[in-house]
Amino acid sequence: MQMNRLFEIVYILLNKKTTTAKELAERFEVSVRTIYRDIDMLSSAGIPVYASQGKGGGISLLDDYVLNKSLLSEEEQNEILFALQSLTVTQNPETDKVLSKLSSLFNKSKTNWIEVDLSPWGSDKNKTCEFTILKNAILNHQIIEFTYFNSSGEKSTRTVEPLKLIFKVHAWYLQGFCLIKNEYRTFKISRMSHVEIMQEFFVDRMSEGFSVDNKEQNYQKWINVQLQIAPQGAYRIFDEFDENEITKNQDGSFMVVTSLPENEWLLHYILSFGTDIEVLAPQNIREMVQDKLEEIIWKYKK
Incomplete structure (x- = not known):
């Protein structure tokens, strides 16, 4: 909280030029003594901030002071801004404030490069x-x-x-x-x-x-399985399996050798490919799929 307040004070002084300890204390809801401690800390850090007495006095930065952006390369400035924007998924209002101010100090337009929506496609519910x-x-x-x-x-x-x-x-x-x-x-x-x-x-x-x-x-046992998937199933293959597990056959189909959990989920996962998949090994999984298909056929013949 204090670091955020220190940054805000510098930002205010860069834009407003002069303000008073009372105004800053009211803005941040702290005591005037706390503000003067902040000023001392900024001064100790090498930022030329000073307080002047009398009419028209107050807290100021030296007229020729500019935030030293040269400490950060162009790439580092971008990385800071991009990292802050990636945090907007947390909906922290302070993140957007700091992002806006840093963009201004770095003289960069705010880049909307990322958006995270946790709701499923076609759903009105926003996770x-x-x-x-x-x-x-x-x-x-x-x-x-x-x-x-x-x-x-x-x-x-x-x-x-x-x-x-x-x-x-x-x-x-x-x-x-x-x-x-x-x-x-x-x-x-x-x-x-x-x-x-x-x-x-x-x-x-x-x-x-x-x-x-x-x-x-x-919680679960994993087994090695060998799958053959038709060309029309390619849209799922590279989403769901590692590239090293996939071999493309001459006829356009794919051979997948991977490790999957041996439980009820595996059976439903295989069936989710419909006619685009064939289990080549192990034999017991082939038989489980055959039994489930016969059960499905029997239901539709009733």
Whole structure:
């Protein structure tokens, strides 16, 4: 907070030239003594700020002072602005203020290079609001409660100490300590709803080495599978598999050798390709797909 106030003071002096300690104290809702301490700190940092007494006096910068932008290269200035804009997804009003002021000081127009919308395509529901709630709960160390649907479609109410937001592959996840399960868990944000911040606060008990990958490895067995995917399935292949796992065949189809979790999800994932996919190995997965297809056919023959 103090660093932000110091930056604001310099910005005001660069634009207003002269102001008073009283005006600054009222603006930042601090004491006049605090403002004078800030002025001393700026002066110690090499910024030529001074206070003059009498009529027309006040706090000023030397007339010929210009913020030394040469300390930062053109590339570094751009990186600062781009990094700040990437934080606008957190909807922190201070971020936009600082971004605007730095753009002015660097004499650069604000570049709108990124926008993050957490709602799914075709949806009216904007997940950005929930993202902001989660961000605030993490920063304030407040417990949250929400409704959650797991990968099996089971609905539950969770009470969690939120620790970190993670973007992995194609989705956002919340990492935290689940007070219902009494262990660390990772939750997919798209499966969360009715997120509420509780009044209770928590002390961060984050353990070393906890990650999304570690927890996923603990909960499921992974197997090697060999898939052949028709040319019309190419739009999904390079989104969902590593380039090193893909081989293009002469007929335009693709061979994919990868590792996938051996559970009910795998069967549904394979079927989501429709007729564009064939499981070549392992044999037990081929048989599982055949059984599921026969079950589907039987339903439609009734």
